[in-house]
Ligand code: UDP
């Protein structure tokens with residue numbers, strides 16, 4: 001049994017996939033992503049594998065119509081991007097920039113492939129880092145969900161950007177970038193990308209990374225843009241690791257447009273949520289956040305940006 005259900009009260013989609021219960025939890029003796037494991041083989045540096053415990057799959061059964069509730073078939077693909085053969089590497093930022101670039105290129109190739117599947121409407125690329133936030137395998141990896149529905153948080157962003165475009169004739173996100181880039185919340189600005197702690201950060205160490213060019217999809221990024229993105233992500237993630245004295249658990253999510261339809265008003269970006277407070281304590285999304293959607297921040301984004309700029313400088317010193 002596996003299906004997607006919709007909460008009629010909020011519009012949220014929930015993927016019901018009980019077989020995921022079978023997945024191994026932080027096994028000590030064996031890692032399925034190491035070279036030479038049954039599904040990996042040898043002679044690779046980046047590998048995209050089908051997730052063995054997928055949330056969505058090509059053989060998903062038709063949803064059982066409920067008569068009242070909206071359901072969708074749990075069709076799609078769930079993939080694991082194994083970013084390095086080195087099991088003990090801590091984070092993506094510890095890889096050489098060329099290797100990060102390769103990871104991004106392979107994800108872009110997969111996005112191009114997914115776009116030709118009429119059953120897939122959205123490609124979600126994300127990365128969870130840190131046992132503290134519940135990763136089940138610590139071998140450096142990120143994940144891809146190719147989904148038949150548009151996740152609700154993305155749908156909300158699309159709506160707001162569309163309305164702004166319609167009423168003001170401009171891209172909301174381009175305007176945000178224009179506001180943030182020269183501000184005290186800016187972290188770095190390259191020739192093709194910019195990174196900042198947004199005015200509206202929800203997490204203690206939140207960073208958004210935007211291409212300066214107004215593009216909607218990962219597949220629209222050219223090789224130069226991917227190369228610079230690799231450098232920017234490496235720098236930002238290195239800064240997160242050093243910001244509070246111990247490696248920061250984080251979540252990183254690509255926000256891009258749906259694979260089909262005209263979404264020219266939208267502007268892709270990465271959102272990175274570093275989850276330690278300045279004192280190294282974990283911030284939970286508890287009642288107010290999860291239950292009501294109102295976030296409380298006991299730091300200011302301006303102070304966070306200052307702290308992250310110091311950490312960036314320290315990363316830069318060590319790299320040179
Ligand atoms: N996994 C896999 N093959 C295995 C063991 C695990 O594909 O042999 C998958 C597992 O289903 C999980 C992912 O590897 O989705 C590890 O991801 P992570 O712990 O970051 O997040 P999770 O998906 O568990 O929330």
Ligand code: ZN
Nearest residue numbers: 171174214267
């Ligand atoms: Zn834009």
Ligand code: FE
Nearest residue numbers: 157255269271
């Ligand atoms: Fe966003």
